[in-house]
Amino acid sequence: MSSIRQEKVAKLIQQELALIFQQNAKVHFGGAFITVTVVRMSPDLGAARAYLSYFANSGSDKKEFIEMIRSKTSKIRGLLGNVVGKQLRIVPELYFYLDDSLDYAEEIDNLLKE
Template identity: 55%
Template sequence: MSSIRQNKVERVVQEELSMIFQRNARELCLGAMVSATVVRVTPDLSLARCYVSVFAGPPKEEVLENIKLNVSKIRGEVGKRLKNMSRIPELSFHIDDSLDYANEIDELLKK
């Protein structure tokens, strides 16, 4: 069960990541449109698992690899924007495949 503080941190980190991806799409996302869909923070606020969806562009794996290469820069940007947080969680990025899974189920139901 997530605490209120965890939920607030998750929401704020997700919003900041979305803005960072939007502003730096060419550099960080290889020109693809990337959206931070879900952020899950551990109870001690030391790690944030960030799930991203990749639309219209290079293969998802390439975009994710480039994001992982720039994770320290992204974390620094988040830290600059969230000055009131004493400690910024480590960021771990993963592909959000929930849309693909939903489409697969939808196709199976149509049969």
């Protein structure tokens, strides 16, 4: 169970990451439409697990996409630090994961239709 502070910081990180991905999509992320679905904070607020969903213009693989995002983690964290640096004492370490909940829901829906 997360505390109120964890939830507030997670919401702040989620909003700011969404803006970073929106503003830098063309330059850094190959024009992919990236959505930050969930952010979960560690109890000490030193680490944030961000779950991403994306829609790419080109036919890139999911593994390639998440590896590209992970390779740019330090750049993303720097951009995040510029925005939330005055609100948080420590800019959390970022860990990115692919959110496959939509794929899972679609699979369940297909199974129910059969």
